[in-house]
Amino acid sequence: MALTLRRVYHISAFSWYAFVVKSLADKDGEELPPGIFVYGGPWKYLTFLNLLLQMSFFGLAAVTDLQPGKNSESPLARCKDLLFSVFAFPVGVHTFVLPVLLGEVLVQPHVYPQTKHALAMLGAVGVAYLCWIVWVYVSVGIWVYPLLGHFSAAGLMGFFFFNMSVVTLFYLLGEKLNSHVWSKKH
DSSP states (O other), X not given: OHHHHHHHHHHHXXXXXXXXXXXXXXXXXXXXXXXXXXXXXGGGOHHHHHHHHHHHHHHHHXXXXXXXXXXXXXXXXXXXXXXXXXXXXHHHXXXXXXXXXXXXXXXXXXXXXXXHHHHHHHHHHHHHHHHHHHHHHHHHSOOSSGGGGGSOHHHHHHHHHHHHHXXXXXHHHHHHHHHHHHHTTO
């Protein structure tokens, strides 16, 4: 029963995210609303990148579920756990994605990597995204998020540091939730 529920959950979540991403891709070429600029397309927005991340995670989870036999130690399962624990949960909890991710915590335990390794990977992705949005600004002179235009250089650094601190706390929250939910069941 638990495996069937998990399979249905993962396939449903993957299908939902695939539908949303396809719907956004179908809008390519439409006139953009005021304030939206073309450079970088949807790839400049964390929301779009998060949709791709969630779709990839739930697709991988569905494929892992459909593998025959006990596969909790397989390379595919370890990759799925890493993707969830380090990227999908910490990055996704700032959006509407949160209920879906909390559901994931309830339907399947995840093996978390060592905290220092996880935070290093999360930090690298955060710095890469910050470099990307700064690159977009340098290239076209417009901030991806207009709020950033109101900060001084020191203010930007403080804002970026604050955001990375929040994402780090989300990682730690995910680790604690996973442990809390599954330590009682095993």
